[in-house]
Amino acid sequence: MAVTNLDLTRYTFYLTIFVISCFLLRALFARLADSSSSSRLPPSPALSLPVVGHIYLLGSSLPKSFQTLILKTRDAEFSSRFEMGPVQYSIYKQTGFITAPYGHYYRFMKRLCLTRLFAGSQLDQFRRILKEEVERLVRSVLECSGEGRSCDLMGELTTLTNNIVFRMIMSKRYSKFVEEARELRRLVVEIMELGAKLGVSEVFGPLKRYDVFGHGKRLTEAMRRYDGVLEKILRDYEENVDEGGESDLLEMLLGSCGDGNAEVEVTRDHIKHFTFEMLTASIDTTSAALQWAMANLINHRAVFKKLRDEIESVVAPAKLIGESDVPSLPYLQAVTKETLRLHTPTPLIFRECSRDCKVMGYDVKAQTRLLMNVYAIMRDPDTWRDPDAFVPERFLVNSGDGGGQLDQIESRGRDFSYLPFGGGRRGCMGASQASMVMQVVVGALAQCFDWEVNGGGNVDINVGSGFSGAMASPLVCRTITHFDPFK
Known part of the structure; x- marks a missing residue:
């Protein structure tokens, strides 16, 4: 037995030496190939280790991990995106809109959204839906306050943003499928939670092909349940055609599905994936920004008081704040802008190079993937004074004690020090609508309620794990009614 153990130890030692030698030789040959090439490649941020590459530089909170890496790009060459998460477990392959290459399908869907979802009668419908959902939110919080219950603000804000998205996508059938909509929302949350449980090494590294803890299998199963619920809704659209009134987005997409004369082939998976992306965005971006x-x-009482004083000086007595009031509320707009600067919905922008080009004198090959760290850009001390402090006044000119006017800093990606909604060709198309939701919701919650953290103190503002930079802990507070707009 002793001899066998000795042999096993010797073989293990030799095998280890052999594996390490292979990696060292591979690294050496790669270095020689790079040195013999005429290309000037961008520098590496640090030493690349065998197998794991640069993964060891990443922490659980990716936005903070990338804070020291700043990139400037050429938008035309970097207008395509790639899927960043655990795509190997997705049941929808290469059908995303947000992550689609900059080609015919992306431009078709973008035009559809801009002309049908965020314009004309649909825009009027958005305003009505926003008003109704904000009123529902306020009534729900009033109920918590009246009963002395804690308010799960994370749950309330997620419900609000999901309802808005659902009603915009399937306005014709929403009232018929309220329960299905709730189930889809629950499944999207479950899918996101399962995706977040997959560590960085399981998404990018050597464990990518192995579902070690079973989270990938459960994620796929949850996506199949989501697919089944949405399929039921789509079949109802097809079996009960409604010829009257404006078409909603699902009806328009189904009309393009299987149409041989359509400009772009839209499959059923495209529709399902697009709906999933819209719902994910409402939870992972708008809802998260509202919580921040x-x-x-809550943590800055002087800012809260200044905001409420502005609202009460502008909005008519006994009236709940509405969209039409926002242009006259510069401090409210500054509060939301400062929130988006510190806690941007898209802390990392994913891009892929479509053709060989030069960036800052370096040669960048086609299909090179990169991450732009917006989180770091909007906390850059060379651009922002006290970059980690929450100071809405930085977005006001002539602020003083009397308020001031809103600084017209561009928030749609043309001012490259402020990129809460991305920029260039792949900037967020719904930026105006998302900003309006934030302003009206934050204004209503500040106008109607005082907020306290359970147990006293401040809100825990630690950032959670994953890609989005959302709060680590759910926002649960005690509310005290200050103003009831329904009395």
Whole structure:
């Protein structure tokens, strides 16, 4: 037995030496190939280790991990995106809109959204839906306050943003499928939670092909349940054609599905994936940004008081704040802008190079993937004074004690120090609508309620794990009614 153990130890030692030698030789040959090439490649941020590459530089909170890496790009060459998450477990392969290459399908869907979802009668419908959902939110929080219950603000804000998205996508059938909509929302949350449980090494590294802890299998199963619920809704659209009134987005997409004369082939998976992306965005971006806004207001009482004073001086007595009031509320706009600067919905922008080009004198090959760290750009001390402090006044000119006017800093990606909604050809198309939701919701919650953290103190503003930079802990607060607009 002793001899066998000795042999096993010797073989293990030799095998280890052999594997390490292979990696060292591979690294050496790669270095020689690079040195013999005429290309001037961008520098590496640090030493690349065998197998794991640069993964060891990443922490659980990716936006913070990338804070020291700043990139400037050429938008035309870097207008395509790639899927960043655990795509190997997705049941929808290469059908995404947000992550689609900059080609015919992306341009078709973008035009559809701009002309049908965020314009004309649909825009009027958005305003009505926003008003109704904000009123529903306020009534729900009033109920919590009246009963002395804690308010799960994370749950309330997620419900609000999901309802808005669902009603915009399937306005014709929403009232018929309220329960299905709730189930889809629950499944999207479950899918996101399962995706977040997959560590960096399981998404990018050597464990990518192995579902070690079973999270990938459960993620796929949840996506199949989501697919089944949405399929039921789509079949109802096809079996019960409604010829009257304006078409909603699902009806328009189904009309393009299987149409041989359509400009772009839209499959059923395209529709399902697009709906999933819209729902994910409402939870992972708008809802998260609203929670950050309220957390910062609760932690900064002077800012909260200044905001409420502005609202009460502008909005008519006994009236709930509405969209039409926002242009006259510069401090409210500054509060939401500062929230988006500190806690951007898209802390990392994913891009892929479509053709060989030069960036800052370096040669960048086609299909090179890169991450732009917006989180770091909007906390750059060379651009922003006290970059980690919550100071809405930085977005006001002539602020003083009397308020001031809103600084017209561009928020749609043309001012490259402020990129909460991305920029260039792949900037967020719904930026105006998302900003309006934030302003009206934050304004209503500040106008109607006082907020306290359970147990006293401040809100925990630690950033959670994953890609989005959302709050680590759910925002649960005690509310005290200050103003009831329905009395």
